[in-house]
Amino acid sequence: VESILDKENFTLEELLDEEEIIQECKALNKLVLLDAHYVLNSLMFSLRDRAQVEQLLRYIVEEPSEDDDSKRTFKFPFIACEIFTCEIDVILKTLIEDEEFMNLLFSFLEPNRSHSALLAGYFSKTHQEVLRQLVDLIGITSIMEVLVRLVGADDHVYPNFLDVMQWLADSNLLEMIVDKLNPSCPPEVHGNAAETLCAITRNAPSALATKLSSPSFVARIFGHALEDSHSKYGLVHSLSVCISLLDPKRSAIASPLMHYFRNQHMYEPPIPVNPETINAMLPKLGDLLMLLNVSSDEKILPTTYGELRPPLGKHRLKIVEFIAVLLRTGNEAAEKELVGSGTIQRVLDLFFEYPYNNALHHHVESIILSCLESKNDAILDHLLHKCDLIGRFLQTEKQPILSGDNNLPTLPAAGKHAPRAGNIGHITRISNKLVQLGSSNSCIQAYLQ
Template sequence: VESILDKENFTLEELLDEEEIIQECKALNSRLINFLRDRAQVEQLLRYVVEEPPEDADSKRVFKFPFIACEIFTCEIDVILKTLVEEEELMNLLFSFLEPNRPHSALLAGYFSKVVVCLMLRKTVPIMNYVQVHQDVFRQMVDLIGITSIMEVLVRLVGGDDHVYPNFLDVMQWLADSNLLEMIVDKLSPSCPPEVHANAAETLCTITRNSPSALATKLSSPSFVARIFGHALEDSHSKSGLIHSLSVCISLLDPKRSAIVSPLMHSFRHQHMYEPSIPVNSETINAMLPKLGDLLMLLNVSSDEKILPTTYGELRPPLGKHRLKIVEFIAVLLRIGNEAAQKELVNTGTIQRVIDLFFEYPYNNALHHHVGSIILSCLESKNDAIVDHLLQECDLIGKFLQTDKNPVLSGDSNQPTLPAAGKCAPRVGNIGHITRISNKILQLGSSNSRIQASIQENSEWNEWQTNILQERNAVENVYRWACGRPTAFQDRTRDSDEDDLHDRDYDVAALANNLSQAFSYKIYGNDDNEE
């Protein structure tokens, strides 16, 4: 670098081609920095970051120079960043990357994102002042929200990284007063592609995790909840829109839940995982209740003609991620303990339908997990009506006993899960969940007279839990296993913070979602990743 700087006429490209340039920048080489801080050099560096190279450009122009230019900005050298933020033309050049009439390659989008995020951290007030004056920036970003790098910038702009600056609250209020939220929510429309749905939902979930804030308050208002559900149910064929709209609704009910599976979790607000939850506004819940009937209709699988071959037979139809998401939403809604929600779920027959799904899909472990959560929420409720509904009208115990007595897959052609013809029907896969829930019923029965009365009058249950359940518990009690388990296992205690985190119920379908993203990038060459 020094030898180049010693020349009389050297170019920026010569410096960018030099291997040591980033180290020299970080070492604050004064001659180098004085050259790079010049307006003309900053402009050229920006052009490498935001402008697509010519078609006939060599590999250095295509790959190396944009990368090095981005790295120079992210070295966070104050005088270089100062040149950029104090010159409006340079800021216009930077944000010209967002213009709709130009290409937006993933490579340059990543570099653009890194530069803007660096400015937001080091030159927060000037850049926020700039975007307030140039409101098109937000609209352009929302239009490009399907590009994850752009979404990450947007997430930081809406306060998702805990970086509080002098006029933070004013900017958040200004954002709430703008139409930014409307634009993002409208990206959940079925007409948008799945990657746009996913990133719009992630941005909205980030806003809910930042509660309380002006944006979060606006998002949880009844009009916005209705707007989100409107997109979710607008087109029954758009599974992606439904799934991601429900993810936002789940995040409104339980912000911490969405944080666990968020790809940005470790970047944003990680330390807030252990804070107590903020109570959900009853108006938010009430705005969701009128839509439960529409969601219940989607849980009806009889009109779905899809067939999925499996190792044990076939699914007619498969449950699908969209139905699983609906069940998860119901589980989270019930856990809030809102009486109006409980009443609506009982009256619409939603709980009954969900329990039927538990038995109709005996190998869907994610479904069993959510239904188990729903059952426990009902049993632990202080509302006697929902307990009676579960144990009497839904005949939960009767269904458990029937399944446990005959734990093989039924060959009934009216059921969605069918065994392979000519093979011995396999054992159903939900017996473990039945055992766990049955133990919970016994445990709760000791403190809840209504549950106690209901199970005591069932002689078949009493016989089953005495003869079969107790024996099964003894066999499955790991503390009694004499196979060399670590002695520390019995004495292990968990940190109280960890305890809170692990005992919460998180989205077990997240793994499936991550896997489906791999499919969507055609890693496995699977063209049909809907189910």
């Protein structure tokens, strides 16, 4: 290898024909100080060259012609595959950061191309290594964007889109990405892994989306969400994926308040979701809902109107959002669980405990409307009687000024006039909806009377 690299002009084929090339590449992966070894240093810079990487790829994805010799047919594709699977970061980085190279790699799956068993094996082995490298670097946003394109967020990337999605579903790509939701991973890895999984749900129906919504994967995602109650980032991002499984279009809008502006004057029908997906979420629902109670949290957040003791927190807001989306599916088992666990009542408590959290009010309003429009009389009765919805609205109307009760988390600033509660607008809109529904629902009408 050294004598070839010393030549002024040498070809990639000369390197691939050298018996020691694979051993040298494996040594490249183990070497820490490349500058300490001239041969390995030169080899690395040679193999990571764009033209060389492209030729290595072509050996793996393009069938040799009848006139090619045995080296082109057998040896060079084998050596090219081995080089890619030696886990040389600089070579893999050149590959995964170039969209043309990724398209070339996936061109092997085009149905109009011939697929010999030999090249199919090399492609599979190379592709698994590329996927592993991509997922390992998912915390880097540019790499995450490559993965998002790869999983079909834009189905125009591949002319044979369905074949590629099936191939990816048959690989262990989803397992690797979901494992990045593990609480031991840093927040940026959680966030980018969740965004990639949400991109898959937005592209349903596809083989990847079907696999992700299967009970085993839903249980796996929920497991990561609850694995460490102190890992709030992991919980928030795992729930984002669960929300996207229930409502794929939701994850395409960054701000939850945008849903309010989008749907303020629109009827939202129940979301059609596979019941198996929802049923896989229910066993862990009780553990999740316990996190809505944080009496031990001693954090204090100063605000313009006073202070929060403790603040609501992103994780509790995300749990309430998840409950809102879950109820919109109209699943009776989910409704029964939420009523029996006291979750509806606890969420309503939060609505009044945090009268200035507009995002929270939006989600609670959605929960209340889902209960009011439910075909299940039990959840409607629970909301109106057990939770005393209208009684609490009337109480807020009588006393709209923020209370100074030290047992509540939202306190007015000392020495200042207590401000008016910030959830009056939502209360008014819900009340108007109650009157509207009362004209066609005898239960609501009787309660209003």
